[in-house]
Amino acid sequence: xxxxxxxxxxxxxSKQGLDHKHVGxxxxxxxxxxxxxxxxxxxxxxxxxxxxxxxxKHIHASNPDEQEAFFDPADDKAYRHxxxxxxxxxxxxx
Amino acid sequence: xxxHPDLQNQFDLQVAEDQRIEPKDWMPEPYRRTLVRQxxxxxxxxxxxxxxxxxxxxxxxxxRRKAVLLAKVQDEAGHGLYLYSAAETLGTSREQxxxxxxxxxxxxSSIFNYPTLSWADMGAIGWLVDxxxxxxxxxxxxTSYGPxxxxxxxxxxEESFHQRQGYEIMMTLAKGSEAQRAMAQDxxxxxxxxxxxxxxxxxxxSPNTALSMQxxxxxxxxxxxxxxxxxxxxxxxxxxxxxxxxxxxxxxxxRGHYDFGSINWDEFWEVVKGxxxxxxxxxxxxxxxxxxGAWVREAAAAYAKKRMTNSxxxx
Numbered sequence: 001x002x003x004x005x006x007x008x009x010x011x012x013x014s015k016q017g018l019d020h021k022h023v024g025x026x027x028x029x030x031x032x033x034x035x036x037x038x039x040x041x042x043x044x045x046x047x048x049x050x051x052x053x054x055x056x057k058h059i060h061a062s063n064p065d066e067q068e069a070f071f072d073p074a075d076d077k078a079y080r081h082x083x084x085x086x087x088x089x090x091x092x093x094x
Numbered sequence: 095x096x097x098h099p100d101l102q103n104q105f106d107l108q109v110a111e112d113q114r115i116e117p118k119d120w121m122p123e124p125y126r127r128t129l130v131r132q133x134x135x136x137x138x139x140x141x142x143x144x145x146x147x148x149x150x151x152x153x154x155x156x157x158r159r160k161a162v163l164l165a166k167v168q169d170e171a172g173h174g175l176y177l178y179s180a181a182e183t184l185g186t187s188r189e190q191x192x193x194x195x196x197x198x199x200x201x202x203s204s205i206f207n208y209p210t211l212s213w214a215d216m217g218a219i220g221w222l223v224d225x226x227x228x229x230x231x232x233x234x235x236x237t238s239y240g241p242x243x244x245x246x247x248x249x250x251x252e253e254s255f256h257q258r259q260g261y262e263i264m265m266t267l268a269k270g271s272e273a274q275r276a277m278a279q280d281x282x283x284x285x286x287x288x289x290x291x292x293x294x295x296x297x298x299x300s301p302n303t304a305l306s307m308q309x310x311x312x313x314x315x316x317x318x319x320x321x322x323x324x325x326x327x328x329x330x331x332x333x334x335x336x337x338x339x340x341x342x343x344x345x346x347x348x349r350g351h352y353d354f355g356s357i358n359w360d361e362f363w364e365v366v367k368g369x370x371x372x373x374x375x376x377x378x379x380x381x382x383x384x385x386x387g388a389w390v391r392e393a394a395a396a397y398a399k400k401r402m403t404n405s406x407x408x409x
């Protein structure tokens with residue numbers, strides 16, 4: 001019987017202090033297998049100090065077709081950036 | 095408490111080598127407790143800090159100023175959320191932290207217990223309160239606890255506009271009419287001393303400093319940060335043509351720093367104990383918002399539950 005194991009997304013922390021970053025995915029029967037396979041697939045050269053695996057079905061992604069409309073509310077808010085404000089060059093620490 | 099010499103050694107070594115401590119690493123209980131206290135206090139300060147400025151959103155003098163103030167207050171809500179999440183990685187819950195704030199058990203920065211009496215206060219808060227916060231927060235980007243450090247990186251990046259918009263308001267007022275200049279000076283007069291208190295008690299009276307420095311949660315002492323702030327801010331006040339309300343303030347050639355007058359610590363402790371001008375009002379506003387928002391949280395949970403039932407019926 002050929003049953004496809006569920007898909008897992010793999011996140012690796014390359015070094016203490018940094019975020020876990022998405023590196024890819026793999027199929028595995030359960031979390032433990034996903035963890036061990038992630039180690040073997042993605043950290044063969046010591047690329048990580050910590051791994052997270054999350055079953056892909058638990059990840060909800062934004063819709064690429066709606067990308068423009070979804071993100072454009074930030075476009076007309078230049079005042080959220082420090083460069084929007086004129087501060088004299090002679091001043092420091094500001 | 096059972097001691098774990100090996101684990102303790104491992105932790106000490108990690109800290110000594112400037113390795114970040116991550117949520118699943120072993121850590122001494124007092125380190126965890128200190129972080130929960132500090133991060134949740136910091137989160138509460140962001141949330142309560144929305145109130146003094148929120149007071150002026152509807153009365154901002156132009157649409158531009160209104161949009162900017164709104165964006166700043168929005169950022170503060172976001173910063174509160176980053177910090178609550180960082181604290182949650184230590185095993186405390188959002189609910190517990192909010193309860194502790196509302197019961198008065200948890201503290202927040204005493205600066206937010208002062209009233210915002212005029213529009214110039216929006217300038218003074220951005221320039222001075224956010225300036226002081228940045229002084230404090232930049233070194234926290236290298237604090238030893240990973241999730242806290244990463245939250246601080248985001249916060250500092252977003253915070254940089256807060257100080258500049260405040261200074262811009264002060265520049266506009268300082269260049270304005272006699273009445274506007276007087277407003278700016280009055281705001282500086284009222285905020286200066288409370289802002290210096292933001293850095294906390296003097297080093298020899300700060301019970302938590304020694305351990306926090308040893309654990310590299312803090313990288314500078316309260317007095318060091320306060321001095322850095324004074325040194326950075328005096329020239330900015332001079333540029334505005336405003337005078338800092340401290341007759342003892344003067345440049346000390348030998349030290350290479352400004353000397354400044356002594357802080358009224360009785361006032362500081364009174365405000366910390368809950369007797370500042372606005373403590374009661376601030377907590378009441380938070381409790382009211384939480385209680386009156388209960389139906390929204392309940393409705394969202396009920397709707398999510400209904401959708402889940404519907405989708406499982408479809409399968």
